[in-house]
Amino acid sequence: MPRVRRGFKARRRRNRVLKHAKGYYGxxxxxxxxxxxxxxxxWQDAYKHRRTRKREYRxxxxxxxxxxxxxxxxxxSQFISGLKRSNIALDRKVLAxxxxxxxxxxxxxxxxxx
Numbered sequence: 830m831p832r833v834r835r836g837f838k839a840r841r842r843r844n845r846v847l848k849h850a851k852g853y854y855g856x857x858x859x860x861x862x863x864x865x866x867x868x869x870x871x872w873q874d875a876y877k878h879r880r881t882r883k884r885e886y887r888x889x890x891x892x893x894x895x896x897x898x899x900x901x902x903x904x905x906s907q908f909i910s911g912l913k914r915s916n917i918a919l920d921r922k923v924l925a926x927x928x929x930x931x932x933x934x935x936x937x938x939x940x941x942x943x
Contacts, residue, residue, distance in 0.1 A: 837846065843861050845857075845862055846861060846865050846868055847864055849864075849871075850867060850870045850895055851865035853867055863914050866890075872921075884934075886922075887921065889925070890921040890924070890925035891905065891921060893925040893928050893929055894908065894924050894925055894928055895919060896928070897928030897929075897932065897935050898928075898939065900932075901935070901936055901939040903939060908939065911942030914928070914942070914943055915941060915942045917938065917941065917942065919938070924938070
């Protein structure tokens with residue numbers, strides 16, 4: 830009796846998983862059973878790290894703003910509260926970019942909140 834090879838849909842499902850497993854080491858890219866586990870783990874990690882990335886960028890922006898603010902004689906919390914008091918609506922991403930690429934512009938923002 831010949832082995833059952835299944836049909837088009839099963840092959841398509843297998844090939845889709847193996848396509849996602851491209852670049853993995855050894856059986857993780859070749860054997861369907863091992864590859865499906867690895868791909869699911871990779872998807873879980875990708876989901877988790879898409880959220881972690883947002884936190885890490887915010888931490889980076891805050892560090893850059895704090896460093897630039899301190900070099901202008903004010904600390905981060907005073908700087909942020911001064912921005913809110915002065916109704917200056919710049920988010921942390923933009924402030925970090927200004928602090929990094931245009932220190933003179935950042936100094937002008939610090940002077941505007943006093």
